[in-house]
Amino acid sequence: MRIIVCIKQVPDTAGGVKFKPDGTLDRAAMLAIMNPDDKAGLEAALRIKDAYPGTTVDVITMGLPKADAVLREAMAMGADKSYLVTDRPLGGADTWATSSTIAAAIREMGDYDIIFTGRQAIDGDTAQVGPQIAEHLGIPVISYAQDVKVDPEKKTVTVQRQFDDRYHVLEAKMPVLITALSELNEPRYMTPMGIWDAIDAPVTDSNDADYAEKYKEILASDGKGVIIWHRKDIPTLKDEDMGLKGSPTKIAKASDKVRKGAGTIYKDLDPDQGAATICQALVEKHYI
Amino acid sequence: MDFTLDKKHEMARSLFRDFAQNEVKPLAQEIDEEERFPRETIEKMAKNGFLGITVPREYGGQGCDELTYVLCMEEIAKVCGTTAVALSAHTSLCIDPIMSFGTEEQKQKYIPKLASGEYLGAFGLTEPGAGTDAQGQQTKAVLDENTHEWVLNGSKCFITNGSEADVYIIIAVTGTIEKRGRKMKEISAFIVEKGTPGFTFGTKEHKMGIRGSATYELIFQDCRIPEGNLLGQKGKGFNIAMHTLDGGRIGIATQALGLAEGALDLTVAYTKERKQFGRSISQFQNTQFKLADMKARTDAAQLLVYKAAMAKDAVGFTTQSTYSVEAAEAKLFAAETASAVTSECVQLHGGYGYIREYDVERMMRDAKITEIYEGTSEVMRMVISGSMLRG
Numbered sequence: 001m002r003i004i005v006c007i008k009q010v011p012d013t014a015g016g017v018k019f020k021p022d023g024t025l026d027r028a029a030m031l032a033i034m035n036p037d038d039k040a041g042l043e044a045a046l047r048i049k050d051a052y053p054g055t056t057v058d059v060i061t062m063g064l065p066k067a068d069a070v071l072r073e074a075m076a077m078g079a080d081k082s083y084l085v086t087d088r089p090l091g092g093a094d095t096w097a098t099s100s101t102i103a104a105a106i107r108e109m110g111d112y113d114i115i116f117t118g119r120q121a122i123d124g125d126t127a128q129v130g131p132q133i134a135e136h137l138g139i140p141v142i143s144y145a146q147d148v149k150v151d152p153e154k155k156t157v158t159v160q161r162q163f164d165d166r167y168h169v170l171e172a173k174m175p176v177l178i179t180a181l182s183e184l185n186e187p188r189y190m191t192p193m194g195i196w197d198a199i200d201a202p203v204t205d206s207n208d209a210d211y212a213e214k215y216k217e218i219l220a221s222d223g224k225g226v227i228i229w230h231r232k233d234i235p236t237l238k239d240e241d242m243g244l245k246g247s248p249t250k251i252a253k254a255s256d257k258v259r260k261g262a263g264t265i266y267k268d269l270d271p272d273q274g275a276a277t278i279c280q281a282l283v284e285k286h287y288i
Numbered sequence: 289m290d291f292t293l294d295k296k297h298e299m300a301r302s303l304f305r306d307f308a309q310n311e312v313k314p315l316a317q318e319i320d321e322e323e324r325f326p327r328e329t330i331e332k333m334a335k336n337g338f339l340g341i342t343v344p345r346e347y348g349g350q351g352c353d354e355l356t357y358v359l360c361m362e363e364i365a366k367v368c369g370t371t372a373v374a375l376s377a378h379t380s381l382c383i384d385p386i387m388s389f390g391t392e393e394q395k396q397k398y399i400p401k402l403a404s405g406e407y408l409g410a411f412g413l414t415e416p417g418a419g420t421d422a423q424g425q426q427t428k429a430v431l432d433e434n435t436h437e438w439v440l441n442g443s444k445c446f447i448t449n450g451s452e453a454d455v456y457i458i459i460a461v462t463g464t465i466e467k468r469g470r471k472m473k474e475i476s477a478f479i480v481e482k483g484t485p486g487f488t489f490g491t492k493e494h495k496m497g498i499r500g501s502a503t504y505e506l507i508f509q510d511c512r513i514p515e516g517n518l519l520g521q522k523g524k525g526f527n528i529a530m531h532t533l534d535g536g537r538i539g540i541a542t543q544a545l546g547l548a549e550g551a552l553d554l555t556v557a558y559t560k561e562r563k564q565f566g567r568s569i570s571q572f573q574n575t576q577f578k579l580a581d582m583k584a585r586t587d588a589a590q591l592l593v594y595k596a597a598m599a600k601d602a603v604g605f606t607t608q609s610t611y612s613v614e615a616a617e618a619k620l621f622a623a624e625t626a627s628a629v630t631s632e633c634v635q636l637h638g639g640y641g642y643i644r645e646y647d648v649e650r651m652m653r654d655a656k657i658t659e660i661y662e663g664t665s666e667v668m669r670m671v672i673s674g675s676m677l678r679g
Binding site: 190 | 295296299300303306307336337338341345349350351352356360
């Protein structure tokens with residue numbers, strides 16, 4: 001089996017969210033980490049690899065060159081090859097442009113059986129990119145996975161999908177895209193050996209003169225490797241679907257969560273009394 | 289000369305730090321209080337490859353270097369001195385001598401299991417009457433030529449990982465030799481497995497610090513081991529022991545360094561929170577100067593420790609001692625730094641520093657042993673000055 005895991009480098013919100021004066025995220029002032037839900041997706045993929053030897057797990061990310069750090073981390077945890085999609089015209093992408101770009105890049109990566117993405121990234125919390133990638137690729141998607149089982153013979157997956165107070169058990173044929181919850185598992189640590197291999201991994205950039213030859217070498221090897229792609233390497237991506245220009249979403253303003261007060265709870269009222277009481281309170285505060 | 293860690297070592301440090309914070313720190317107080325060996329942590333370290341960091345991959349190890357191992361020791365010692373010494377005795381005192389002096393057969397037999405953590409390692413040199421003075425050794429090993437077995441009799445004391453370890457490097461007297469007209473004991477090294485008939489464990493020691501570390505007496509009564517378990521050449525046991533301790537001292541120096549750093553981190557945080565006379569005590573110049581002195585000293589210790597690790601990395605596993613002085617300097621300075629810094633950290637914590645709930649209390653108790661085991665600070669001074677005055 002071949003599994004592709006989509007990962008994203010995000011600012012670590014555990015250390016507090018920092019904004020620039022213009023209201024956008026100050027990413028430079030925050031530590032960059034692998035998005036937690038994506039890490040759970042990677043762990044799920046690596047567990048399948050452990051259980052079914054011969055499985056390969058490749059990772060892909062779109063971002064600035066410094067996103068290389070999360071690719072190295074993924075390889076140090078056990079991933080095989082990693083792809084960095086980076087180019088100025090791809091920047092400023094919303095979920096539509098991001099999913100269009102990643103789906104187009106995945107088409108260039110060759111055949112696959114399962115794609116894992118995280119449910120959502122902690123910097124945007126949209127939960128849209130995973131399902132959109134599946135839509136672009138025309139494959140089924142199972143979101144909010146809290147348990148994943150595979151049957152390599154039948155080429156199917158059986159997934160528990162979290163749903164409010166219960167879960168659904170869904171079966172799908174491969175190829176399939178699964179979005180993972182961080183509750184899915186406890187991601188493994190990197191190993192010292194994995195770190196050394198990840199840092200020593202050969203790197204090839206499609207702008208390099210010897211790219212074609214080196215890319216072949218990396219794909220043919222059992223070891224790890226980093227492949228850097230740019231706009232020109234994903235020909236099925238249309239110009240109108242990428243970057244800031246291809247992003248229908250315009251962010252008016254971003255802000256930290258505003259702490260809400262405890263509120264007022266009115267108890268032991270029937271619906272009519274409740275409605276009257278709430279209306280009265282809103283009138284008193286001049287909201288209505 | 290570049291004093292920054294490269295990408296591999298930086299990334300390894302972040303791994304070890306995460307592991308130490310998540311897996312080691314939560315148990316540190318409990319294992320100290322209960323004098324309990326942290327078996328579960330050892331198993332987790334094994335699973336993540338930490339028990340074979342320096343071991344080449346062909347023997348099932350991680351294939352990393354001494355500096356990587358030192359970073360692991362440092363991050364673990366920052367939160368738990370006990371867990372750190374278990375790793376140090378295993379790696380520096382058991383794996384290292386087998387890798388350096390063992391036959392291919394011995395390496396194949398023991399190293400993969402030690403590197404994977406299936407086996408834990410230990411080292412037995414010290415006896416009630418012989419520590420640094422190896423000529424005081426009483427444990428004897430006699431070759432039974434009929435059965436081709438060595439027969440061990442005697443005892444070892446203060447052995448780290450005692451009873452918990454599966455493989456022990458044991459130093460014993462195998463005869464007498466004449467050296468410059470004087471009769472001296474001939475000393476050799478052996479590999480002894482737990483469970484060998486005649487090999488038992490005596491008293492468990494109750495200690496001031498590193499209380500979760502299993503410190504035991506080892507007893508040998510007609511303990512028969514295969515002739516092939518002689519480690520290195522017969523009669524070279526003293527060299528093997530001293531060479532092993534050179535490496536061990538880098539481990540202990542790192543343990544000391546970690547304890548100092550860990551206590552200092554806690555103290556910086558505490559002095560910012562603790563308020564007296566209407567302001568945090570970090571605003572008093574007395575506190576600031578003490579913190580500055582401790583920081584400078586701890587950073588100096590770190591440089592000596594890293595220098596010793598790199599001196600060992602320059603030669604890898606070898607029978608030659610080329611890093612004795614670097615190791616001795618690192619251990620002397622880091623151990624005395626650990627004792628001084630942890631004691632001062634307790635002082636800055638005031639009454640709370642003397643209470644068991646506060647980690648600096650344990651760290652101060654843990655630090656003292658680093659000035660004593662694997663060669664006291666006095667012995668370190670002998671090693672260093674000896675190299676200065678020789679020739």
